[in-house]
Each structure stands twice: as C-alpha cells, then as structure tokens.
Amino acid sequence: AERELQGHFEDKIARDQRVEPRDWMPSGYRETLVRQIAQHAHSEIIGMQPEGNWLTRAPSLRRKAILLAKVQDEAGHGLYLYSAAETLGVDRSELTGKLVSGRQKYSSIFNYPTLTFADIGVIGWLVDGAAIVNQVPLCRASYGPYARAMIRICKEESFHQRQGYELLMTMMSGTAKQRAMVQDATDRWWWPSLMMFGPPDGDSPNTRQSMEWGIKRHTNDELRQKFVDMTVPQAEALGVSLPDSGLVWNSERGHYDFSEPDWAEFRRVLKGGGPCNTQRVERRRSAHEDGAWVREAAAAHAAKQAARGEA
Numbered sequence: 001a002e003r004e005l006q007g008h009f010e011d012k013i014a015r016d017q018r019v020e021p022r023d024w025m026p027s028g029y030r031e032t033l034v035r036q037i038a039q040h041a042h043s044e045i046i047g048m049q050p051e052g053n054w055l056t057r058a059p060s061l062r063r064k065a066i067l068l069a070k071v072q073d074e075a076g077h078g079l080y081l082y083s084a085a086e087t088l089g090v091d092r093s094e095l096t097g098k099l100v101s102g103r104q105k106y107s108s109i110f111n112y113p114t115l116t117f118a119d120i121g122v123i124g125w126l127v128d129g130a131a132i133v134n135q136v137p138l139c140r141a142s143y144g145p146y147a148r149a150m151i152r153i154c155k156e157e158s159f160h161q162r163q164g165y166e167l168l169m170t171m172m173s174g175t176a177k178q179r180a181m182v183q184d185a186t187d188r189w190w191w192p193s194l195m196m197f198g199p200p201d202g203d204s205p206n207t208r209q210s211m212e213w214g215i216k217r218h219t220n221d222e223l224r225q226k227f228v229d230m231t232v233p234q235a236e237a238l239g240v241s242l243p244d245s246g247l248v249w250n251s252e253r254g255h256y257d258f259s260e261p262d263w264a265e266f267r268r269v270l271k272g273g274g275p276c277n278t279q280r281v282e283r284r285r286s287a288h289e290d291g292a293w294v295r296e297a298a299a300a301h302a303a304k305q306a307a308r309g310e311a
C-alpha cells in the first residue's frame with residue numbers, strides 16, 4: 001500500500017498537481033516544507049524589528065502610516081505562514097521555541113541595522129524586491145497551503161516594494177545630504193540582499209530535492225540573476241550606483257555579470273555573527289515571554305467556554 005501511495009504522490013508531482021494536507025506525502029517532503037515554511041514565517045516576524053525601529057521617528061504622518069501598514073503586513077505574512085506550517089502537523093509555539101533557541105533560522109537580511117530613514121526605502125526597494133523575485137515562483141509550489149499563502153503575500157509585497165522606491169525617488173529629488181543617505185543605504189543593503197537568495201547552487205544541499213518535489217521552481221543562482229537584471233535599471237532610474245565594480249552587461253549571456261558575494265560573511269551571519277543577530281533573537285524571545293499571560297488568559301477563557309458548552 002505504501003508503494004501505491006508513493007506512486008500516487010509521484011504522479012501528482014509529475015502532473016504538477018497540488019499536494020494537500022490530507023494527502024499521503026513522503027516524510028522528507030513534509031520535513032523540508034516545515035523547515036522552509038517555518039523559517040519563512042520566522043523571517044517575516046523578525047523582519048518587523050529593523051523597520052519597527054523607525055516607526056516613532058518617521059519624518060511625516062504619511063510616512064509613519066505607510067510604515068505602520070507595512071510592519072503590520074509582515075506580522076500577517078508570518079501568521080499565514082505559521083498557519084500553513086501547522087497543516088503539516090507542527091504547532092507555532094513549538095516553532096517559536098525553535099527560533100528563539102537558535103534551532104531554526106530566519107533570513108540573514110534582518111541581521112543588519114537600519115541606520116537612517118533611507119534604509120526604510122532601500123529595504124522596500126531591494127529587500128522586498130528580492131523577496132518578490134523569490135516568492136512569485138513559490139505561488140506555484142506543489143504544497144497547496146504554502147502556494148495559496150504566497151499568492152496573497154505577493155500582492156502585499158508589491159505595495160511594500162512600490163512604497164520604498166517612491167520614498168527613495170522623493171529623497172533623490174531632495175537635498176545632496178538626502179541623496180547621499182540613499183547612496184549610503186544602497187551600499188549597505190546591496191550585498192546582503194543578494195545573499196537572501198541563498199548560497200551558490202553548488203553549495204545548496206536542499207535545491208535539487210526541492211526542485212524535484214516542485215517546492216522550488218528555480219535555483220538560488222537563477223533567482224539571484226533575475227533580481228540583479230531587474231534591479232540595475234531601477235538603480236539607474238533612481239540615480240544611485242550599485243557597489244560592485246564587476247557589474248556589467250554581458251550581451252552574449254543577455255544578463256548582467258556581477259562579482260561573487262562574500263560567502264564567508266554569509267556563513268558568519270548564518271552562524272549568528274551578523275551585526276544584529278543577538279538583539280533580534282533576544283527581542284523575539286522577550287516579546288514571546290511578555291506575551292505569555294495573554295496566551296494563558298485566552299486558553300483559560302477558551303477552557304471555561306468549552307466547559308459551559310459555548311465554544
């Protein structure tokens with residue numbers, strides 16, 4: 001029977017059909033989905049910190065309202081993704097426990113500091129831009145709940161990217177000091193944004209299997225290249241330079257050539273050695289502990305309701 005079920009699963013994947021929570025699936029498929037979806041959810045929640053840092057210091061009410069909406073969206077993205085992970089039989093409090101104890105990852109990009117308000121624009125432009133390139137193919141992931149969560153998230157991400165780019169266009173038509181702030185933020189976020197796509201394909205232990213299972217539709221390097229190709233013209237339109245002297249159009253390839261990111265830095269940040277790793281995880285841990293009383297009260301209330309047969 002197990003072989004028959006395996007056969008059904010493989011047929012479904014071969015025919016590009018969606019796998020749903022009640023379908024039989026190989027344990028490896030379930031495990032890699034929990035791994036990727038949980039870490040994606042963690043990234044959304046941790047990602048609220050660098051931007052949240054500027055909520056009280058936004059330069060106008062309009063900018064504050066936009067940033068507030070974006071940070072709230074990230075929280076929502078995290079909740080959709082924890083719900084998608086829970087269809088695989090894990091529980092979000094268990095996943096949060098793994099995050100705060102360093103047993104699960106979150107995107108390296110959020111371990112860098114947001115030093116000026118221009119960082120808020122560059123995060124929208126580059127970080128959300130990279131997230132869109134990475135997430136649009138995930139809308140076609142073979143696992144139904146993940147793909148469906150991605151469809152809604154991608155719609156909201158395009159607002160995130162547009163608001164960031166519009167903020168930068170405004171600053172670039174401002175004073176020389178504002179233009180310098182945008183260039184400084186671009187210089188600091190360019191390479192970490194390229195690292196969001198993961199290690200080079202040759203160093204990516206999960207890519208081959210994830211592609212065979214229809215979880216990943218493109219390799220890390222393919223998506224990184226796509227992001228570079230679409231971002232160079234945006235930088236030109238903005239009037240900023242990108243910090244890579246090796247960035248040049250290659251007409252044979254029909255793509256931009258660019259230098260190798262610093263993979264030693266990438267590995268260091270993944271091991272917890274980035275500028276903000278400790279504070280990000282500490283902040284998440286203390287927020288979780290501070291919120292324990294709310295979870296307990298809600299659970300007690302639900303138990304009373306159930307006892308009264310009202311639930």
Ligand code: 3HC
Pocket residue numbers: 035036039040041043044047074077105106107108109127128131134157195196197198199203204205206207210216220270
């Ligand atoms: N940061 C942290 N860890 C990373 C990473 C990064 N930028 N890139 C790769 N890794 C980790 C992988 O998780 C894996 O470790 P693990 O086996 O312990 O999970 C290891 O490095 C090797 O990488 P692989 O390429 O083999 O791993 P994957 O096949 O999982 O590919 C990925 C990595 C491309 C990030 C893929 O997991 C993915 O597409 N995840 C979903 C997208 C996502 O997580 N995006 C986060 C961006 S931030 C965001 O979305 C918020 C937005 O609103 C701004």
